[in-house]
Amino acid sequence: MWFMSWKGALAKMKRFPENFLWGGAMSAYQAEGGWQEGGKGISVSDLLGIADGSRSEMLTREIRDGVYYPSHEAADFYHHYREDIALFARMGYKVLRFSIAWSRIYPNGDDPEPNEEGLKFYDDLIDELLCNHIEPLVTISHAELPYHLVEKYQGFSDRRCIDFYVRYATTLFRHYQGRVKRWLTMNELNFGILPMVAYSTLGILDPHTADVYDPADDNPQTRLQALHNAMVACARAIKIGHEIDPENQIGCMTGFITTYPLTCKPEDVMECEQYMQVFNYAIGDIEAKGEYPYFYWKYLENLNVSIQFETGDAEALKAGTVDFYSFSYYMTNCIAASKSSYLETVEGNIVGGIRNPYLAKSEWGWQIDPIGLRYTLNLLYDRYHLPLMVVENGLGAKDGIASDGTIQDDYRIEYIRAHIKEMQKAVDDGVNVIGYTTWGCIDFLSAEGEMEKRYGMIYVDQDNHGHGTGRRIPKKSFYWYKKVLQSNGDNLE
Numbered sequence: 001m002w003f004m005s006w007k008g009a010l011a012k013m014k015r016f017p018e019n020f021l022w023g024g025a026m027s028a029y030q031a032e033g034g035w036q037e038g039g040k041g042i043s044v045s046d047l048l049g050i051a052d053g054s055r056s057e058m059l060t061r062e063i064r065d066g067v068y069y070p071s072h073e074a075a076d077f078y079h080h081y082r083e084d085i086a087l088f089a090r091m092g093y094k095v096l097r098f099s100i101a102w103s104r105i106y107p108n109g110d111d112p113e114p115n116e117e118g119l120k121f122y123d124d125l126i127d128e129l130l131c132n133h134i135e136p137l138v139t140i141s142h143a144e145l146p147y148h149l150v151e152k153y154q155g156f157s158d159r160r161c162i163d164f165y166v167r168y169a170t171t172l173f174r175h176y177q178g179r180v181k182r183w184l185t186m187n188e189l190n191f192g193i194l195p196m197v198a199y200s201t202l203g204i205l206d207p208h209t210a211d212v213y214d215p216a217d218d219n220p221q222t223r224l225q226a227l228h229n230a231m232v233a234c235a236r237a238i239k240i241g242h243e244i245d246p247e248n249q250i251g252c253m254t255g256f257i258t259t260y261p262l263t264c265k266p267e268d269v270m271e272c273e274q275y276m277q278v279f280n281y282a283i284g285d286i287e288a289k290g291e292y293p294y295f296y297w298k299y300l301e302n303l304n305v306s307i308q309f310e311t312g313d314a315e316a317l318k319a320g321t322v323d324f325y326s327f328s329y330y331m332t333n334c335i336a337a338s339k340s341s342y343l344e345t346v347e348g349n350i351v352g353g354i355r356n357p358y359l360a361k362s363e364w365g366w367q368i369d370p371i372g373l374r375y376t377l378n379l380l381y382d383r384y385h386l387p388l389m390v391v392e393n394g395l396g397a398k399d400g401i402a403s404d405g406t407i408q409d410d411y412r413i414e415y416i417r418a419h420i421k422e423m424q425k426a427v428d429d430g431v432n433v434i435g436y437t438t439w440g441c442i443d444f445l446s447a448e449g450e451m452e453k454r455y456g457m458i459y460v461d462q463d464n465h466g467h468g469t470g471r472r473i474p475k476k477s478f479y480w481y482k483k484v485l486q487s488n489g490d491n492l493e
Contacts, residue, residue: 013428016489021135021434024088024441024457025097025391027142027187029071031444032101034078038117041107042147044200045071050449050464057449059199059209068465070451075444075460076470081125083472084442087458089132091478092485096134097391097437098125099142099187102168109146109164110153114171126179136180137391137437139253140169140237142187143200155203156226159310162233169237173244181247184326184391185234188255190283191350192227195220202226220303228307231286235320251324252287253391255349256280258332258369258376262354267337275335279351281383288325288384290318324434325384328392329419332356332372350447362415363397364453370418377426377433387432392439393419396446396453399475407459407475416477417492424489438481442472457481 029045048057049067060067077084088096102109104118129136149155149164156162172180191197195218198204204226206217234252241248259275261268274295282296291314292307300307333353336343344355347365359367373390380388395415399407416438427433443456451462457477462468483491 013424016424016427017434018488019434020488021095021137021389021436022485022489023093023095023097023134023137023435023437024091024439025437026077026440026442026444027099027139027144028101028104029074029099029142029144029445030447031075031077031098031440031442033072033074033076035069035072037078038104038121039107039115040101040118041103041109043071043101043103043144044147044150044203045143046103047147048200048449059205070445070449070464070466073462073466075442075451075462077442077444078121080470080472082128084458085125085128085132085134087472087474087478088134088441091457091482093132093134093441094485095137095182095435095437096129096441097137097139097184099139099144100172101144102141103144103146105171106146106164106168108148109161109168110149114168114175119171119175122176126176130179135182137182137184137435138172138176138180139184139187140172141165141185145200145203150199150203150205153203154205154222154226155199156229156233157202157204157222159229161203162229162236165230165233166236166240170240170244173237173241173248177245181245181249183241183248183250184253185237185250185287185322186230187253188328189227189230189234189252189287190254190279192223192230192283193279194350195223197350198223198226202230221305224300224303224305225307227283228309228313231283232313232316234287235290235316238320238322239316249323251326251389252284252322254280254284254325254327256327256329256376256380257349257351257353258329258372258379259353260332260334260356262334262336262343265337268335271337272335284325284380284384286317287322288386290321322386324387324389325380326389326391327376327380328439329373329376329390330393330439331362331366332359332369333367362395366396368395368415368418370415370422372422373419374422374426374429377423377431378429381426381431387434389435389437390423390433391435391437393436394439394455396455398452399443399454399459401459401473405473407473409457409475409477412457412475412477413480416481420484420489420492 049069261272442458443460446453459473461471
């Protein structure tokens with residue numbers, strides 16, 4: 001027969017490499033908590049709160065009564081990391097992707113010396129991982145900019161923050177040398193294209209801004225210059241990281257929102273191509289190839305934005321390209337040249353799009369497209385010829401505890417199974433995929449500050465208001481993923 005079952009198809013495909021990096025991923029601000037412990041300073045995430053009776057996240061410039069700040073406690077990984085790492089080891093993790101909170105190492109961001117207590121916390125965490133045969137994959141900055149850099153410098157819009165980031169990254173490279181070999185510079189840096197993440201990613205906050213997600217006060221010139229400065233900072237840090245330890249492998253991290261033309265109408269195809277160029281490719285091109293692509297210059301021109309290159313910037317970008325390319329993948333969207341009100345839209349990771357009639361949606365309206373992962377991996381490998389790593393992929397859902405105390409998250413298993421199958425097809429296509437880390441490992445805050453939008457394979461007993469015991473309970477997906485990892489991806493039953 002011309003077709004075969006997926007089991008038979010996988011049996012004839014290339015296996016995942018024996019050194020394939022299976023694991024999970026988290027960020028400090030979403031998982032860690034301990035926001036004022038160990039000498040930690042206030043970060044941009046620590047001022048994102050939820051007012052009583054509301055679910056809308058807001059920004060306050062100081063800690064206020066009557067406002068709940070989810071990141072202050074998060075999933076309390078700060079106090080539970082040994083217990084959680086033991087659970088990751090039971091699953092068979094080969095790697096844990098986590099971020100270091102910049103404000104734990106340099107509380108204000110511009111401090112002359114690092115905070116020794118903060119360095120010690122990550123010393124202990126990394127040692128615990130290594131003792132459990134789990135490799136650390138460290139994200140240097142993941143929406144954890146010290147808030148002092150916002151207040152005093154307007155974040156990366158001030159070039160002095162380039163030096164502050166480089167000093168911070170250099171401290172990490174030197175202090176954890178020999179124990180951490182893989183690094184990511186900044187999380188989803190391409191989202192700096194969007195006004196709504198200027199604060200959390202780049203540290204920009206207009207004095208008149210009352211709500212961080214209101215782009216009304218956005219200044220594209222300021223934001224995109226700050227994005228340039230952040231890329232220069234990353235490139236300079238990469239060069240230093242290689243000088244400190246030539247064995248360091250340092251990658252970028254892109255939030256990849258794969259987008260299809262809604263129809264085969266040429267106008268839709270061209271609209272999609274231009275969207276993919278600016279949102280998905282531009283920043284990755286700069287980080288992987290070391291120079292601005294032609295289409296990004298046109299994008300800036302259309303916005304009347306003029307990027308100021310200082311002496312040495314072009315050389316820094318060229319000398320500080322990445323060793324591998326990592327990205328998040330959750331969903332795909334459609335786009336059309338027409339802005340007709342009759343087109344149904346869907347939600348997504350920061351950005352939405354037009355509904356694809358051939359795809360199902362998650363509980364939060366994100367379109368589920370496993371084949372899109374194979375497509376994306378092929379696109380990226382063809383473009384960059386670099387090793388690829390999927391460092392975020394998962395399903396947010398409202399998990400419930402059954403009467404027997406178990407969490408039957410078959411929907412999560414099916415989501416991840418389908419994506420792993422397509423990832424293996426990409427490996428069979430010839431794509432060099434080196435690892436896969438699910439988002440997340442334990443339940444922790446979503447990007448919107450919700451605990452009840454759960455991604456983990458380990459349940460954390462805590463609700464959206466911080467109430468609960470914090471108890472960890474393995475879900476059904478925990479035991480399923482354990483079999484996947486034990487078999488190096490062969491057993492997806």
